[in-house]
Amino acid sequence: MLKFVTVDRDMPEKRDAQERNKDFNEIYAEYAKAKAEEQASRCSQCGVPYCQSHCPLHNNIPDWLNMTATGRLEEAYQISQATNSFPEICGRICPQDRLCEGNCVIEQSGHGTVTIGSVEKYITDTAWENGWVKPIVPTAERDQSVGIIGAGPGGMAAADILRRQGVQVTIYDRYDRAGGLLTYGIPGFKLEKDVVMRRIEQLEKSGVEFVLNCNVGEDISFDAIRGKHDAVLIATGVYKTRDLSGPGSTATGIERAxxxxxxxxxxxxxxxxxxxxxGTMNAAGKKVVVIGGGDTAMDCVRTAIRQGATSVKCLYRRDRANMPGSQREVQNAEEEGVEFVWLAAPKGFTEADGKVNGVMVQKMRLGAPDASGRQAPEVIEGADYVEEADLVIKALGFEPEDLPKLWNTDGLEVTRWGTIKAEFTTGKTALDGVYAVGDIVRGASLVVWAIKDGRDSAEAILDYLNDAQSVAAE
Incomplete structure (x- = not known):
């Protein structure tokens, strides 16, 4: 260990932009064993590991880096898996530049951060290859059951914890495949789909039942799910897209991300x-404009490039330094041919025969900080222009659906933002035996936070089930 002074930071090889633009395969290669050990050995094993404290899951990062550097990979995997239900997924899609790597002690001293995400991905991919990842076999089965609404990362992480304690778990999801945004929201060049599918298969082999193509409130009522199970976890995520008004906003060719x-x-x-x-959702041969500056916008612009768009532009109302998306993703997009138009906001759309052919753009400047501390964008009068577009994609973030109305249920309290009111750390709601986790509580957030919430809430549900079992035994 402690080789950060003599060994430079070295990321896995990234495929050439002109090559990777032609497919949806992941853009980073895998570390070889020697390279993974070398990069893990750069960890300073500091007394106060900021990487760990800034990880939502508080992964034992220094320990599994030590195990990797010394060739003890199976132990590294066991340490990684102990705090994270899906380390191979987090290693691929977590914004490490803002979390663990962004707070690495040796980077603060000018030596370049440890490549934590790439090593994490290597550890778990190696574990899969060697058969170390096995279906869950609880020491004893329980007759209590939990119904989980939503088969995304929060719901599946909770299922993982509950099955380890022998609880019977059924996950209900509206889509034809489990995984939520991991399956249908994140493109393959960031997260290849077989990586998600093998985790789902592992949970199925562990005894988790998936009920797919099931829209709660239509195919089955929320009250029916409550009646069928001893506890219920809501992990639906947020799918309602923030919309744009203004002239031409109803034209065809303006789509949701x-x-x-x-x-x-x-x-x-x-x-x-x-x-x-x-051709509705096909960018081939089109001028594409994506509106937004988050990671979803980055996914859209890079997808449009791969579909063969003639040009792809991303409009964002602030500057590069103030955008919410990962800077690494912005760099990848620029390498692949995306043009970023900073300090630009949509005012409306131009159309011909009902089809969009341009975005009316207002140029902006950054003014005084808003309530969040970020500089608020202000319109520069007289600087409007039209950006040509055949396909416009709105990537403005997501809001919660009105679940109490959709599910026709009373007592499920929501905040003024429409998210479910739930107790911090446990996810407990106002309804007895009903818990909620992930984006439906937090608002649109990171996958790693959904995993954290799912695991924490599963522990709270276990306490609830144990209490119920004790009362029944008296």
Whole structure:
């Protein structure tokens, strides 16, 4: 260990932009064993590991880096898996530059951060290859059951913890495949789909039942799920897209990011998708404008490049330093041919025969900080112009659906933002035996936070089930 002074930071090789633009495969290669050990050996094993404290899951990062550096990979995997239900997924899609790596002690001293995410990915991929990842076999089965609504990272992480304690778990999801945004929201060039599918298969082999194509409130009532199970966990995520008003906003060719990404990901499974075949969600030969500055916007612009768009531009109302998305993703997008138009906000849309052909853009400048501390964008009068576009994708973030109304249920309290009111750390709601986790509580957030919430809430549900069991035994 402690080789950061003599060994430089070295990321896995990244495929050339002109090569990776032609497919949806992941853009980073895997570390070789020697390189993974070398990079892990750069860890300073500091007394106060800021990487660990800034990880939502508080992963034991220095320990599994030590195990990797000394060739004890199976132990590294066991340490990694102890705090994270899906380390191979977090290693691929977590914004390490803002979390663990961004707070690495040796980077603060000018030596370049340890490549924590790439080593984490290497550890778990090696574990899969060597058969160290096995279905869960609880020491004893329980007759209590939990119904989980939503098969995304929060719901599946909770299922993982509950099955380890022998609880019977059923996950209900509206889509035809489990995984939530891991399956249909995140493109393959960041997270190849077989990585998600093998985790789902592991949970199925562990005894988790998935009820797919099941829309709660239509195919089954929320009250029916409550009646069937001893506890219920709501992990639906947030899928309602923030919208844009203004002239021309109802023109065809203006699409939601989630719809666009879902169509693209369905294609990666070999599905026949009508919206792609008829050109509605196909960027080939089109001038594409994506509106937004988060990671979803980055996913959209990079997908459009791969679909063969003639040009792809990303409009964001602040500057590069103030955008919410990962800087690493911005760099990848620029390498692949995306043009960023900073300090630009949509005012409306131009159209011909009902079809969009341009975005009316207002140029902005940054003014005084707003309530969050970020500089608020202000309109520069008289600087409007039109950005040509054949396809416009709105990536403005997500809001919660009105679940109490959709599910026709009373007592499920929501905040003024529409998110479910739930107790911090446990996810307990106002309804007895009902818990909620992830984006439906936090608002649109990171996958790693959903995993954290799912695991924490599962522990609270176990306490609830144990209390119920004790009362029944008296």
């Amino acid at each position: 989630i719809d666009y990404l879902t169509v693209s990901n369905k294609l990666s499974f070999g599905d026949d998708v009508a919206e792609y075949n008829d």
